[in-house]
Amino acid sequence: MMEKKIMDETFTVPIGPQHPALKEPSHFRITVDGEIVTNAVVRLGYAHRGIEKAVEGRNWIQNLYMLERICGICSHIHATAYCLGVEQLAGVEVPPRAQAIRVLTAELERIHSHFLWVGVAAHEAGFDTLFMYIWRDRETVMDLLETLSGNRVNYSVNILGGVKFDINEEQADAIRKGLDYLEERTNHYLDVVSNDAMFLQRTSGIGVMTRNQAEVLGTVGPTARASNVARDVRVEAPYGAYFDYPANIVLEERGDLTARFVVRIKELFESYRLIRLILDTLPSGDLETRMPRRIKEGETVCRVEAPRGELFYFIKSNGTDMPERIKIRTPTICNMTSVVKLVIGHQLADVPMILVGIDPCFSCNDRMVILDRSDGYKQQWTWEALRQHGIDYYHEQHS
Amino acid sequence: MGSTTIMNNIPNLVALLIFPAGLFLLLCGLFYEWADRKLLAQLQNRIGPRWFQPLADIIKLLAKEEVIPDGVNPTLFIGLPIIALAGGLTAALYVPIVGLLPSYGLPGDLIITIYLLSLLTLCLGLAGSNTLDRFSLVGATRTLTQLFSYEAPFMLALLGPAFVARSWQISVITTFTNNRWLILSQPLGFLVAVIALMGKLELPPFDAPEAETEIVAGALTEYSGRGLALFRLGKGVALVIGLTLIASFYLGGVTNPFLFFVKTLTLLLVVVALQALLTRLRIDQTVGLWWRYGTLLVLAQWLVTIVWHGVAT
Amino acid sequence: MKIGIMISDISNSLFRRPITELYPFERRETPESLRGMLHWNSENCTGCGLCAKDCPANAIDLIVLDKKAKRFVLSYHPDRCTFCAQCVHSCRQGCLEMSNEEWELASLDKDQFHVLYGVKEDVENILAGSPLPDVDRIE
């Protein structure tokens, strides 16, 4: 903050990389005129972890756990996307019971993710009571996931070719009971976010994204659905058990922050319905099909619906027990452009709300992009070259 | 002669440094801060801090290094927290803390008290604009904007009881309001006074000036160590004084320590419940709220009171 | 449009105990399926080393003392373990299992985080650092 005070209208407020509104590092440069935002620039990449490179040095099984750790909140869906892709490459059919358990866990994960988001967003809006209560109730679903898998986060449900555990009647009852409680609470929260006058002051009519904008900006997931864009991989291109347990799409028309709250909360009811249905009609059979340790040569893409939107995997195998290349695109990166567009014209105080409205997950989206440039720009760096570049860069900065 | 002056002044010194202002009030402020946090936690189904937490915070802050950032006026930077706290402590001398008679009294001391309380907010705003930090600057602007919006309604709301007591001296008003529950005859005034107090103390939903998710800690972002500790003590003191004023004016007086604690803590519970129920307002919404509703409500209250008195006499 | 819809929640909470559990004093029963500390039963182990190969965290080393006589020692690092249960799944002989009771694994002592499973004298030999013939490590 040692920069000169600029008192004309181009007063920029930096948000991040370290800022209380952001629980993860990223940088927004907000230009304000008084309290009104006139421009916004985003800079990502502070949490790049080199996961895509790391998976190239581990075997197919180990990568399952590496990729699960891309995101702590939607860990299961990453592993599922990867499994679906690898199973497709290997030509292995996963038994229906295992598929159903995968979907069940994915829906439980969606519940926990959406609860988490409503809490965080309420906190950004300055409504800490809602935050505290919703996180209290989120413990219910965390406990259910623990009873089911043995872990509260990173449940490691999947293995290549199936799932690790079965569901017994006792667990099924625990889940049903938990869902009854959650459903009652969810009704209450839906009432709060759509009717509380003070809360609506901070969400209604803020960050409005029209349907056209949502399509042009390429948004995905609940962010798009809140603008009435019918985009949901579970419905458009069902995978796994979603063929047998079709999901209904939840849409809202207004496209403002309230709609984003409402869409996510209404999606919870859809998840409750799917989970109950799966528990009642769980197909019997095996939990696993044996997978070869080496995967046939080939490449594939795989799309799944993560809680935040479409998750995309590209997997390429060269016939060994390690992948040749895995490329991942997480939903946040698709939604990020909408933030810098939508904040313009709003109050500074609304910026954190609009940002949080897309349910951003920064460490998921920080991944390297290599540009193909005609001027001989190197696409691949050796370790030595990278090190030399670092040294040169440092000298340049300090000479 | 020197010794007699000192002897004569001992009660004054005690009043200034130990009781009711000074040390006692500081501890009282910390206790109310704890009660505020604990009650809020209870309402949110959490545990909340233990009783010594605010004290521990203050001791920690006092023990820490105070960083004076580049580009500030160091005299102001160090002086402002002291003035803020001193303003609060001085105000306490005119207020019936723990139900005792005010230590000092003079005609018109109500106005003095209200202005001494505003000194805190003013210092906060100045402290923010003294630094180069953007968050502080935005915070300071918001603090001062907020000051101008609730100040007039707050004053008018406290002058309502003064009007019916026909005096601007706190001790006279409290004698008048003793066992007269003005909340019944001036409910709007009471409401506005409580909400304005929340605005003054920047409690939620009026915490836009220090909204951590937008501007970190607002005007106090650059403060650490002693300065921050003094500002926090000042806020605690202002909380106690504000609650005392409202309780003694509107809630039938606080003539003994028992009544004082019962009434101020009940009032605090109301304040906490409002904090828990309401969502933070944007600064423009705060201003709009005060000028559109707050001021009008008190003016309506005034009108009713004046007409009523005209009819009665 | 209503103000303060959450009043029902806060008035309920006013007279209720906070939901927070004071952990070391209050503890819940762990679910049957909880994944805690890994345990190894050497009886059926064939020394295939799959558990060590598939562990994503390199938490397992299989030390092969004598493959024919089935003398193995399993070295396990609970601090590296991510409790994913892949090893349990990979072992076709059912040698590995995870306890649902031993889960408070924090320690100030590093030695706690290196566990050797196996026949007592082999383990003692390894700990003593005495040279072992033809030791083969599968990591």
Ligand code: SF4
């Ligand atoms: S549980 Fe997972 S991390 Fe732990 S030892 Fe087994 S395979 Fe390795």
Ligand code: SF4
């Ligand atoms: S996988 Fe099982 S059998 Fe194979 S080495 Fe490990 S414990 Fe022994």
